[in-house]
Amino acid sequence: MAKNNYDPVGTLSVGNVVTTGTTIYKSNFKRYFLVSLRAVGWSIAMGFAAVGFAIIGGILYGITKSWLIAIPLVVGWIAVTLYFLARYATERAIICRLAYQELIEAPETTIVATQQLLPRTWGFLRLSWLVGLYLSLVAMISSFALSIVLFAVVAAIIYLFKIVTPDPATSIVIGLLTIGLFLLWIAVLIRYYAYWFVAELPMAVESTTSASVSIRRSKQLTTTAARRISLTIAMAFLITIPISLLGNVPSVIGQIMSNPAISRDPSTQSMGAILILVGFALSLLGELFVMPFWQTIKAIVYYDLRNRREGGDLIL
Numbered sequence: 680m681a682k683n684n685y686d687p688v689g690t691l692s693v694g695n696v697v698t699t700g701t702t703i704y705k706s707n708f709k710r711y712f713l714v715s716l717r718a719v720g721w722s723i724a725m726g727f728a729a730v731g732f733a734i735i736g737g738i739l740y741g742i743t744k745s746w747l748i749a750i751p752l753v754v755g756w757i758a759v760t761l762y763f764l765a766r767y768a769t770e771r772a773i774i775c776r777l778a779y780q781e782l783i784e785a786p787e788t789t790i791v792a793t794q795q796l797l798p799r800t801w802g803f804l805r806l807s808w809l810v811g812l813y814l815s816l817v818a819m820i821s822s823f824a825l826s827i828v829l830f831a832v833v834a835a836i837i838y839l840f841k842i843v844t845p846d847p848a849t850s851i852v853i854g855l856l857t858i859g860l861f862l863l864w865i866a867v868l869i870r871y872y873a874y875w876f877v878a879e880l881p882m883a884v885e886s887t888t889s890a891s892v893s894i895r896r897s898k899q900l901t902t903t904a905a906r907r908i909s910l911t912i913a914m915a916f917l918i919t920i921p922i923s924l925l926g927n928v929p930s931v932i933g934q935i936m937s938n939p940a941i942s943r944d945p946s947t948q949s950m951g952a953i954l955i956l957v958g959f960a961l962s963l964l965g966e967l968f969v970m971p972f973w974q975t976i977k978a979i980v981y982y983d984l985r986n987r988r989e990g991g992d993l994i995l
Contacts (some may be wrong), residue, residue, distance in 0.1 A: 697910050711971035876901060
């Protein structure tokens, strides 16, 4: 690893980051896949816990005939769900740490990485909650703003061209405008997500145990490279979207078939329910493969930015 005096983020290559992420992922597929399997297991456990609490609640209500029994059950369900979410977030961070340790040529075993990060379990939950909150606020504000823009432009078109009844040309223009604004909305979300893209890494590999400090560290590192990181996110998304669609397509078809407004045929609705379950299973299977890839990309981006800020250079 050689030193350089160039712009600390000026030569960050989108293609190299994705290519290197793919290489590291392939080289460590078994380890990363097993950690991903644990993470997905925690998410599945949340579903079983919800069903279990509902069954217990039904049984106890049948015995006591009192809704007061729901209070401790709801509290217990919330506590269990939060713990499972925290473990899920921690498993994701473990993959980041394993990939980062590969990059600094100090590889760790999964057991060692797990031991290092388990004490920070609740910190990873807070971190994921904060990043999710920030992104949700950005999504709501930007969608509201773009909706106003769309409404204003459509109103202006109708007024300027004195359109009384919709015609094909106007519908096409409005449709294209809607698609354009939707793509712009996606671009805005990706751009802001770039600031928090590596938020897990400081807590996973540095000494900080604070979620807010880890998020600020991510913002500090990514500010001057947000455009390139946004392109990296977009490219990684395009690579992984076919796997994600494997589960979404059957689910959407199943929801349409099971909709009473579409068909009341019991066999059609049963088939729709089966497709929804198949889609759910395929979504979980897809996450097993996609999650390690994304976490590896995060580790590479973080390592690259950190080394360039400290005067080093990552040769990809």
